[in-house]
Amino acid sequence: MGDFFSLLEKNDIGRAVIIQPSVYNFDNSATIEALKAKPSELRAIVVIEDTHDFEELKKWNEYGVRGVRVNLLFNSGINSAHVRKLATLIKPLGWHLQLLIDVSSYDDLYEEFKDIDVDIVFDHMGHFDIDKGVEQKGFQDMLRLLKENKAWVKLSGAYRVTNEAYAPYNDVIPFAQAIINANENQIVWASDWPHPSxxxxxxxxxxxxxxVDAYTNKEDIVKKIMEDNPERLYGFTN
Known part of the structure; x- marks a missing residue:
């Protein structure tokens, strides 16, 4: 975690959220130790099985865990059959599900996720197929969930869907702007550090x-995305 803490210090970052990497699967020990080291500055999203001991989850909640990551794109050991069981398990804690999926691969994304009984967060803007355009059904279904406050979207991973080599990844901008226009109050930003794979x-x-400035020139919206919304989603306190 030394490099992570150095990144925070170098960039004067007062708050951060650790997302359990897929490579560590269900071993959340490093993530939990980091939370213990900086309990007021850090929050975390973990990867668990749907049979995980609830008493331990309650302890993790006290440390700063605020959700569970479900990787259906690269399969971190959880498949779609577990999603609703996970939602039932974490609901008493007020946690959310962070979904790493390709929204363009779903025939009816809206019906699949509209009644999940916890907040859901679509990682990497839905990891869409950029060649299918903004009007592709899966992306539009995600926007519908966002508009109806049934989902959040994370503005991250632009370099994972772009056809361009360098920022600002102009071909991604229309997608990000569509997300912001759908519901500026349910969006958060992330760096995706350390940028694996x-x-x-x-x-x-x-x-x-x-x-973020390439996506919107409105300072109040930038503040929501970078400060207000993550404070609400991850339970940071002033």
Whole structure:
């Protein structure tokens, strides 16, 4: 975690959220230890089985865990059959499900997720197929969930869907703007550091921060995305 803490200090980051990497599967020990080291500054999203001991989850909640990551794109050990069981397990804690999926691969994304009984967060803007355009059904279904306050969307991973090599990844901007226009109150930003398994040159941290300004020139919306919304979603306190 040394590199992570150095990144926070170098960029004067007062709050951050750790997302359990797929490579560690269900071993959340490093994530939990980081939370213990900086309990007021950090929150985390973990990866668990739907049979995980609830008493331990309650302890993790006290440390700062606020949700569970479900990787249906690269399969971190959880499949879609577990999603509703996970939702039932974490609902008493007020946690959310962070979904890493390709929205363009779903025939009816809206029906699939409209009645999940906890907040859901679509990672990497839905990890859509950029060549299918903004009007592709899966992306539009995600926007509908967002508009109806049935979902959140994370503005991250632009370099994972773009056909361009360098920021600001202009071909992604219309998608990000459509997300913001759908519901500016249910969007958060993320750097996706340390940028694992990407096929383009690794961008600098400040280039990723600047992407938000490429998506909107309204300061009040930028503040929502970068400060107000994550404070609400992850339970940061002043």
């Amino acid at each position: 990407i096929s383009v040159p690794t961008p600098r941290y400040n280039e990723l921060v600047d992407l």
